[in-house]
Amino acid sequence: MSESVWRRTFLLLAGTVLLVVSPLPAASAETGPRVVGPLPGTVPGDRLAERIEDTYPFFSTPVDLAARGYVEQEFHLSGVADGWSADGTQVATDVPYTTRIVVRRPVHARDFSGTTLVEWQNVTAGYDLDALWNAESITRTGDAWVGVSAQRVGVDQLRAWSPARYGGLDVTGGGRYTADELSYDIFAQAGRVVDATGSAMGGLRTRTLLAIGASQSAGRMTVLYDKVLPRTQPVFDGYGFVVGPAPTRIGTEPVFQVLSETDVRSAQRPGDTRQFRRWEVAGGAHSGYEGQVYRAPISVRDLGGAPEYKCDQPPFSRVPMHHVTAAAYDHLRRWVEHGTPPPTARPLEFEADGITKKRDTFGLAVGGIRLxxxxxxxxxxxxxxxxxxxxxxxxxxxxxxxxxxxxxxxxxxxxxxxxxxxxxxxxxxxxxxxxxxxxxxxxxxxxxxxx
Incomplete structure (x- = not known):
């Protein structure tokens, strides 16, 4: 990864415990965000306890990370962020914020691939969701994963879920910016923090920094890529937009879009370019079976129960979209590091009206990546x-x-x-x-x- 002014100037100021320790120097636009942590407390814990040590990270993964040589740690991230509207208009400067990031990484540098996936946590359900965390493929390849809480809905839910752990979080500038105007800069600053060697990564040195987002989060990242980054500084080496929109701007960083069958609604779609790839997966769902199975016990633990749905057809496609995204991340890494473009893929086919998908005698979609x-x-x-x-x-x-x-x-x-x-x-x-x-x-x- 090439050196940049951000890599040279952003320093990490790390604490080993929470805000109850002696205060660190205030963050500013010149010094960069301040990192505090890792925060104490692991599952199981009592989130209602008054002591922060008795709480644990919301939606902490139940996967036995230690058995895979991994660790999960949570940090508070504080700084000042600029605000941007969805059309790219700057609406605020140097607004204080405090949020959290969750890091799942190899314990030892020898096991680290050098690639870090930074996910914009999805808040469509009303709380932070690590939609693209895939323990099997990420730990298998030795990548690190970082989840960023960038939006008001997710942070507000965290504050209510555990006032002891999250009561000091705020991404609205004290209620002045409630439409997530600060989210773009917060996400970018989290990426810069991860990009530097410090407490957030346990000393691991990231070589390739990839931004990933699913669904609504992909939409937020599209605004970041199309509207905000051209007016600021580059952050990530490559971008993965999964089951959601992708940018229209052709930038210097490679862009990979992976869509399920659910997400492809028209025969009109952008073509592949030297910096853009789009894959469409036949039979795949926007939110399929694997994710539902993984999140059900976590929802019971942290939300008091897993949601149940009455759909018109038996739900949850079993086509493993996560297999395709794992392959896409591997290609994106090689695209960044070696300039090797990913393969193109056949698109899903449509009837003459351009809206109705073609289907075979079983009702399966025609075209696309066919697992x-x-x-x-x-x-x-x-x-x-x-x-x-x-x-x-x-x-x-x-x-x-x-x-x-x-x-x-x-x-x-x-x-x-x-x-x-x-x-x-x-x-x-x-x-x-x-x-x-x-x-x-x-x-x-x-x-x-x-x-």
């Missing part, structure tokens, strides 16, 4: 659904009946061999990592189908 769950189907997986609240984002999953499965896979081992062949094609094309192909093979063997 083995679609090209060797045992169920109808789509990106479409309807019903209450978020049902339209969940896609559909309807298993085939035994008669259909027997007709498709009459020979013993036929299903497994077809899955292996389909995954080999996707690995060769660059849409699937070998480790995820092996996971698919294990799942196919355990299914008992075709044998």
């Amino acid at each position: 083995s769950q679609v090209s060797v189907p045992i169920a109808l997986n789509t990106g479409d659904n309807s019903g209450e609240t978020f049902c339209r984002l969940f896609g559909t999953h309807v298993p085939f009946d035994e008669q259909t499965l027997d007709r498709l896979y009459p020979r013993r081992g036929g299903y497994v061999s077809q899955v292996a062949a389909a995954d080999a094609v996707n690995v060769h094309a660059g849409y699937l990592l070998p480790a995820d192909a092996r996971r698919n093979l294990r799942d196919a063997l355990a299914s008992g189908i075709g044998g």
Whole structure:
């Protein structure tokens, strides 16, 4: 990663405990943001306790990170931020803020890949959501992940959830900027902090800094990329926009957009360029099965229960979008470090009206990246659904009946061999990592189908 004025001038002032220790020098535009932490307290804990040591990070991952050589730590980040409207108009200068960042990283430098993914936490549900945290692929490759609380909705919920831990957070300038005008600069400053060697990363040196955001967060990052960054300083080496909008500006940093079937609504779409790639995943849902399963126990722990939905069709596509995003991050890293552009991908196909997706006899979408769950189907997986609240984002999953499965896979081992062949094609094309192909093979063997 090239040296920049920001890398040379932004210093980290770290504390080992919370704000109850002797105060550190105030942050300013000249010195950069102040980092305090790591904050004490880990799961399990009593979030209602008056002592901050008895609390823990909201939505702390239940994954056994220690077994993977990783650690999760939380920090407070304080500084002054400029404010920007969605059209790129600057509306404020040097407004004080305090927010939090969550860091999940290798414990030892020898296990660190050098790549850090900085996620703009999603707040569509009314609280911070680490939508793009994928423990399996991130820890497997040795990357670090950092979640940034940049928006008012998420921070307000944190303050109410644990006043002891989060009561001092504010990203509104004391209520003066409630439309997330400060969010763009806060996210950028969090990236600069991570980019420097200091307490937030346990001394790990980031070589490649990637910004990622899903859905609504991708929309916020689009404003950052299109409207704000041209008037400020570059921060990230590359950007990943997942199941959401992507920038229209052609900048110097590579941009990768990965969309589920849910998110592709028209045959009109931008073309790939030397700095932009767009992948569309057949059968994938905006919010699919894997994420729901992962978050359910966390929601019970931190919110008192997991949400339930009554959708018009059986919800939650089983097409693993996270396999494709893992491959995309790998390409984005190589694109940044070596100038190697990612492969292009066939788009989803539409009928003549340009709005209706083409479907085969099973109802599966035609075109797009076709993982083995679609090209060797045992169920109808789509990106479409309807019903209450978020049902339209969940896609559909309807298993085939035994008669259909027997007709498709009459020979013993036929299903497994077809899955292996389909995954080999996707690995060769660059849409699937070998480790995820092996996971698919294990799942196919355990299914008992075709044998």
